[in-house]
Amino acid sequence: MRSKIRGTDIVVSIIIYLILIINTIVVVYPLLWNVFTSFKTNTEILENPWYLPKGLNLINYINAFTKAKIGYYSVNSVLVTVLSIIILLFLSVSSSYVLGRYKFRLNNLINNIYMCGIFIQSIFIVIPLYLMMSSLNMDDNRFWISVVYAVLQLPFSIYLLTSYMKTIPREYEDSAMIDGCGHLGTLIKIIVPLAKPGIITITIFGFFSFWNEFPLALTLLSSEEKKTLPIGLANLMEIQRYATDWGALFAGLVIVLVPTVVIYSLTQRKLTSGMQMGGIKG
Amino acid sequence: MKKSIRRNVFIAFCILPSLLLFSLFIVYPAINVFKTSLYQDSGLGNKAVFIGLENFKTMINDEVFYIALKNTGFLAATTIAPTLLIALFFAALLTSGKIKYSNFFRTVFFFPSILSFVVISILWSFIYHPTMGIVDSFLGIFGMELELPLLGNKYTVMWALAITMIWQAAGYYMVMYMAGIDSISRDIYEAAEIDGASSFQQFWRITVPLLWGIIRTTIIFIINGVITNSFTIVKVMTNGGPDRDSEVLLTFMYNHAVNANMGYAMAVVVVVFIISIILSVISNRLTGEQTVEI
Amino acid sequence: MKSKIIRIIALMCMLTLAVSLFAGCAGKKEQPSSEDTNTAEDTKQVEEQKTDVQPEKESDAKEFENKELDIAIFQGAYGREFWDALAEKFMEKYPGTKINITANPKLGDMIKPKVVAGNLPDFIYLNVDDPSGVIKGLIKDNALMELTDVFNSKALDKDVPIKDLILPGFLETVFCTPYGDGKIYGAPYNYGVMGLWYNKNYFDEKGYKPPKTWDEFFALNEAAKKDGRALFTYQGIYPGYLEEIMIPALYSAGGQDAVDAFLGYGEGFWSSEAAKMTLEIFKKIATTDNALMKGTVALNHTQAQTEFMQGKAMFCVNGSWFEGEMKDAPREEGFEFGFAGVPAFKEGDPVVALVGIEQMYIPAKAKNPELAKEFLKFVYTDEGIRLNGEKAKAVLAVKGAVDAVKDYITPSAYNCYKAVESGMQPVVGSFKPVASGSKINISDEVYKPFSSIMNRQMTVEEYAEKMEKIYKQVREELAAQGN
Structure with missing residues (x-):
């Protein structure tokens, strides 16, 4: 640190903080606006958008829960998200370990196949996927949609985790093998704990993508009692569309936001440090 | 021998479940996309007729396809560079160690990227709303009355969509870059500081080159992101309007899929897929060879 | 309401981002029922009726060999209650019969796999424009049962053929006779009336008269300006709503011939006098100061309609469902729905209104066509009309239905229907199907450019060209396919 503080430095840091604060406002204000609006009555919503709500008008939230059964959908969302994460971890940890640390003939080929998989977005294949699944009676099923979620997240997760696995020093395994751990034992007892930051990273990425997923859920889940939150939100929009209940729509948006915010604030340190340790070092 | 058998069994045990599920749920439908693109198929159970490359020929003469292609290109051109530059700028700033509350800023800036696109699109369509929204009303404070609504004017609609996409993505890439910068040894910066390099010089001479690997990866990510995410944003915010002025490739595809032109829609998917691969390869070539670990 | 359904379904889809053909959503159109989020894929088995049915009813009921009927119901804005109640009554009257009802907001997607597999329900209520394309597909594949005999047969509760009960002209529309050969394949269900709406209370207070001609319409612009409101608004990002002006205006300018040429891709239609006169209206709305409400082009339909109800615009296009659709929306004080239809070009010509019809079908492969036909006839009984009004809050396309259900529908809807019965000229129309496999979505092609016209970024001449x-x-x- 320099001891002398020059005038230009002060100006520069003022400008820098100004930029940071402006960007903070740009990011946060729309979200705050959403929260405020969710407490407004429909008449208030149509007034000046900058006004704060006149009171804590909870009717919008009540509508969101009663008319659109948001509570119902939340349970499904949690179920599908948790199931998808479990499947994803099982598949990606085993695959990445072998792909990252074993030399065998098809290794490169399989790696390349998964690399290509990163380019296949769910939206490209959703129609044939639906056709196939309905012919196998897999559609409208929370277990199978979790499998699909996990598999679609697989290429990216394997990509991250494989390069993370490569950074773990060989010695750990060698000594484990000498100690008589089998391949599986080594993976579970030695590698998984060492790869924890990488595993946490893919879990968190998985969470956000599963929690927010929309197009597949809409296509693959048709029963009301199986739908997830984003679909519930769409239902709210549908009601908004016809009953012009903007308040309930904003309330619904907030209801979807809250768990995301909570999970994010709980995990953001792990998330960002996970990204740091993970395979995106290039 | 026994050892190597056990090793192979273990490899198979680890690889096969993923590979099988991947083949069933991704490869097989993807192959079907390619197959269907060669048929005239209404998708209604009527008999599909093999027509070879006819769908692709139609596309070449389809005016709307070009509008969609142009708009997708516009979004790529206007969002990729600004997103990455903004991300890089804030990443460098927040990791410089000279910013107080950098953790707070990082948390806040990252936030939009974890939101559902549906949420973002609804939110921003209200933000741009000519009477309920905050943008028009904000510009009004400065006496800038907009004659046409931002999302209803062909000269502003794509910019409005691009801004939404930058807003969504910048924080995500910022955090990626911050992770990368943190792993660059501080010694290098200190040495540069002693040599009298300015912050700006440090940024271009140290940060950017050492981050190059990550930057290359993020370019591929963002190309894919723009192509796919534009679907949700356009569908919710403008429905491709006004007229056809914000149609993008995947909304164009979608409209044909629901209009009993499944074969044609799948042909569009094939084109989009090829474009995204080509772009990724080109950007990979342009940014130089990647050094492979191990 | 046919194309209304397309649009609404289309917009649902945009908003819900349905990503596949199979994700076409519940297109609610008329009075919205907020509780239709329940019952998704429930096939409700209506209990077999008890045996204690009055003997005199039993005596006039025919006997059917196959007593089981599967009916598939699109559960949109009208809900399923009507069908539940009607099935109940039907089973009471025809003892021993059993009706299974499948009702779903995504009915088309649900029955599509069954259609592909050839396992069809006996009776379908689903509109031809359902985004699943199921009905379109059935029409293309000649897989619907001809219903002409049903309409020639006597009504169940009256001594006249059913076709005489149906509102005049409806059976001749493309909704009911899709092949244009006079053979009926689609049975008309509910109908709706569309045109311009205004705030009746505001008009009465100010002493304005709803316009009977386009000159009067544009003359009101001065008054509108004085009162601080625009003359006109429409459902901006869904410009398809403008058909509610387009078709009636064409009718007024060139009669049925002009409408037919427009909907049937007539050669030289766009340079015809009728087309020019009609486009001139849009040009005037786009270019006259204060004529179009600011921001209209970017608004969705509820937004535009709310602005209208808040007094930002004097007129807005919409249909008979308007009041029910907007029942929770905020409005200016004293707001009262008034239906003006669509003005005529010439003084003394009748005001015109667009009419849309929903349809019911029986598939050619129905397992129990006889009972399905009987059930269809049952829909057109007085009982059916009344139940439909009570449970679905809708109006069957049958003479006198409006008055029979007056107590169940909104006053504005009633007035709107009545207007058509008393002097306002109804006009029915829907685009002739384009060639199968065509990449053209004609409704998009025709209506989407209106955004550009309204933005003054395209002239009507360029548009016509x-x-x-x-x-x-x-x-x-079409010619290449021999049509």
Whole structure:
């Protein structure tokens, strides 16, 4: 640190903080606006958008829960998200370990196949996927949609985790093998704990993508009692569309936001440090 | 021998479940996309007729396809560079160690990227709303009355969509870059500081080159992101309007899929897929060879 | 309401981002029922009726060998209650019969796999424009049962053929006779009336008269300006709503011939006098100061409609469902729905209104066509009309239905229906299907450019020229398929 503080430095840091604060406002204000609006009555919503709500008008939230059964959908969302994460971890940890640390003939080929998989977005294949699944009676099923979620997240997760696995020093395994751990034992007892930051990273990425997923859920889940939150939100929009209940729509948006915010604030340190340790070092 | 058998069994045990599920749920439908693109198929159970490359020929003469292609290109051109530059700028700033509350800023800036696109699109369509929204009303404070609504004017609609996409993505890439910068040894910066390099010089001479690997990866990510995410944003915010002025490739595809032109829609998917691969390869070539670990 | 359904379904889809053909959503159109989020895929088995049915009813009921009927119901804005109640009554009257009802907001997607597998329900209520394309597909594949005999047969509770009960002209529309050969395949269900709406209370207070001609319409612009409101608004990002002006205006300008040429891709239509006169209206709305409400082009339909109800615009296009659709929306004080239809060009000509019809079908492969036909006839009984009003809050396309259900529908809807019965000229129309496999979505092609016209980024002359080319292409494609 320099001891002398020059005038230009002060100006520069003022400008820098100004930029940071402006960007903070740009990011946060729309979200705050959403929260405020969710407490407004429909008449208030149509007034000046900058006004704060006149009171804590909870009717919008009540509508969101009663008319659109948001509570119902939340349970499904949690179920599908948790199931998808479990499947994803099982598949990606085993695959990445072998792909990252074993030399065998098809290794490169399989790696390349998964690399290509990163380019296949769910939206490209959703129609044939639906056709196939309905012919196998897999559609409208929370277990199978979790499998699909996990598999679609697989290429990216394997990509991250494989390069993370490569950074773990060989010695750990060698000594484990000498100690008589089998391949599986080594993976579970030695590698998984060492790869924890990488595993946490893919879990968190998985969470956000599963929690927010929309197009597949809409296509693959048709029963009301199986739908997830984003679909519930769409239902709210549908009601908004016809009953012009903007308040309930904003309330619904907030209801979807809250768990995301909570999970994010709980995990953001792990998330960002996970990204740091993970395979995106290039 | 026994050892190597056990090793192979273990490899198979680890690889096969993923590979099988991947083949069933991704490869097989993807192959079907390619197959269907060669048929005239209404998708209604009527008999599909093999027509070879006819769908692709139609596309070449389809005016709307070009509008969609142009708009997708516009979004790529206007969002990729600004997103990455903004991300890089804030990443460098927040990791410089000279910013107080950098953790707070990082948390806040990252936030939009974890939101559902549906949420973002609804939110921003209200933000741009000519009477309920905050943008028009904000510009009004400065006496800038907009004659046409931002999302209803062909000269502003794509910019409005691009801004939404930058807003969504910048924080995500910022955090990626911050992770990368943190792993660059501080010694290098200190040495540069002693040599009298300015912050700006440090940024271009140290940060950017050492981050190059990550930057290359993020370019591929963002190309894919723009192509796919534009679907949700356009569908919710403008429905491709006004007229056809914000149609993008995947909304164009979608409209044909629901209009009993499944074969044609799948042909569009094939084109989009090829474009995204080509772009990724080109950007990979342009940014130089990647050094492979191990 | 046919194309209304397309649009609404289309917009649902945009908003819900349905990503596949199979994700076409519940297109609610008329009075919205907020509780239709329940019952998704429930096939409700209505209990077999008890045996204690009055003997005199039993005596006039025919006997059917197969007593089981599967009916598939699109559960949109009208809900399923009508069908539940009707099935109940039907089973009471025909003892021993059993009706299984499948009701779903995504009915088309649900029955599609069954259609592909050839396992069809006996009776379908689903509109031809359902985004699943199921009905379109059935029409293309000649897989619907001809219903002409049903309409020639006597009504169940009256001594006249059913076709005489149906509102005049409805059976001749493309909704009911899809092949244009006079053979009926689609049975008309509910109908709706569309045109311009205004705030009746505001008009009465100020002493304005709803316009009977376009000159009067534009003359009101001065008054509107004085009162601080725009003359007109429409459902901006869904410009398809403008058909509610387009078709009636064409009718007023060139009669049924002009409408037919427009909907049937007539050669030279876009340079015809009727087309020019109609486009001139849009040009005037786009270019006259204060005529179009600011921001209209970017608004969705509820937003535009709310602005209208808040007094930002004097007129807005919409249909008889308007009041029910907007029942929770905020409005200016004293707001009262008034239906003005669509003005005529010439003084003394009748005001015109667009009419849309929903349809019911029986598939050719129905397992129990006889009972399905009987059930269809049952829909057209007085009981059916009344139940439909009570449970679905809708009006069957049958003479006198409006008055029979007056107590169940909104006053504005009643007035709107009555207007058509008393002097306002109804006009029915829907685009002739384009060639199968065509890449042209004609409704998009025709209506989407109106955003550009309204933004003054395209002139109506450029538009007409563009349309002429598209019509030519449609004709060529149809000709290539031998149509």
